Amino acid sequence: MQTQHFIGTRGGQDTALNFHDVVLNPNAAFGGLYTAKKLPKFDEDAIKELSQLNYEELAHEIFHRLNLNVSKDLLKDALKLYQNFDSPANPAPLCSVHPYLNLQKLYCGPTRAFKDMALQPFGTLFSGFLNESKREVDYLILVATSGDTGPATLQSFANKPHTKVVCIYPKGGTSDVQRLQMTTVNAENVKVFGIDGDFDDAQTLLKDLLKDPKFNAVLRTKNIALSAANSVNFGRIAFQIVYHAYSSLQIFKINRRKIHIIVPSGNFGNALGAFYAKLIGFPIERIWIATNTNNVLSEFINTGIYDISEKSLHKTYSPAMDILKSSNIERVLFTLFDAQRTRELMESLEQTKKYSLTKEELAWIKMYFSATSCDDNYCLNIIKTYAKKGYLIDPHTACGFKAYEEIKTKFPNTPCVLCSTAEWTKFAPTIAKALDLGDLSDKEALEQISKTHKVAIPKQIAELFHNPEIHNEVFDKEELGQKILEWL
Ligand SMILES: *Cc1c(COP(=O)(O)O)cnc(C)c1O
DSSP states (O other): OOOOOEEETTOOOOSOBOHHHHHHOOSOTTSSOEEESOOOOOOHHHHHHHTTSOHHHHHHHHHHHTTOOOOHHHHHHHHGGGGGSSSTTOSSOEEEEETTEEEEEOOOSTTSBTHHHHHHHHHHHHHHHHHHHTOSOEEEEEEEOSSSHHHHHHHHHTTOTTEEEEEEEETTSSOHHHHHHHHTOOOTTEEEEEESSOHHHHHHHHHHHHHOHHHHHHHHHTTEEEEOOSTTOHHHHHHHHHHHHHHHHHHHHHHOOOEEEEEEOSSSHHHHHHHHHHHHTOSEEEEEEEEOSOOHHHHHHHHSEEEOTTOOOOOOSOGGGOOSOOTTHHHHHHHHSOHHHHHHHHHHHHHHSEEEOOHHHHHHHHHHEEEEEOOHHHHHHHHHHHHHTTOOOOHHHHHHHHHHHHHHHHSTTOOEEEEEOBOGGGGHHHHHHHTTOOSOOHHHHHHHHHHHTTOOOOHHHHGGGTSOOOOOOEEOGGGHHHHHHHHO
């Protein structure tokens, strides 16, 4: 049996690691991110055969060809989590909006955002790997969230043996639905803390804690190892290849055409899955990166310059994309260039807060990617326009329509798949604003829109408002380490 080896994007690593290692311990020792050394390549005949498979079979085939060495039974158990989705046989269904535009609903899981696509099976994969390694260690997973990752991680790990999850969120920085999705989770092994501060504070706090010698020493005496389930964990990326592959095959099967995929992007995990799917040979023509006015990524893809030296973060209606440093872009640099060049560019980013590609390098990027950015006004208009046509779309998905407009002009009559990354119910007050219903709370907005547009509120959202908020502690930043240790 062949084994996939994982190497660091900035080089300097001499031991070969496997998938198991990088899922449990995702932080690369030499900086950078772990990345698969060799991707498989499916030829045209293989693609035709793969297009006959159902979602689960395709996932097995992709994991197998990536040589990830996940046992059939474990992968099967992990994929069983899709049985909690709206349509278990196809967790990421396509919905046609125009003859050439399909929305891929990536939000049909328990927390109604695309994070579930990877995080639902990920929890089972992670604890399965722990079982196999038979080491008497418990894992503590620390999560800082701005709203969607936290709920999905808690859902994934609740009641999983030998794992504990601590989730930190900025009090007042999430929607009511997002907060309730965390504070109502009732499981012994999870703990949720609100902090006074914003998402950046939460993230910095977490990074400091990871480096804190005293905190780490106490964990060692308790035989607890630290891990992370954030969007750079390759275990998550692996599951994110599958749905892009699946959508491209569904369309290829009908008309033998390659698709354009539009991805509303923040940390670039979703888009990276599409990039790998294309490299492996799935019928994908081009990947469109959609951003909001925090347009660092789209600027980079259009100009080759990644520059955050004079940028500050804007709060927008699509908060999951309010981000300046997109971690996963580093894996694209590594794949298209090499470790030495990646190190050079990343060091430049750390020291001067910017880096520039050469003309040739930019041309490489543009063979795979295009990008657009979209402001809040455009976003609200799109939501309103499509609501009139009978489609309720969330603000992140709405940002993707700008790319669709461009594709329509530049590449007429080509099939597109727009990744719909959240359900409208997760951002109901923004939808209410777009529909001129005024400034409403989450609950009011959900009820009004449900009534006026005759759509049901899914039970996963409706029940949040009836469950007790178990985790209601809010702390000063200084107290957090101590509070976590007390809980452990
Ligand atoms: C996380 C998230 C995104 C951004 O995805 P990345 O993989 O970080 O690029 C977009 N939309 C929604 C709703 C999200 O939750």
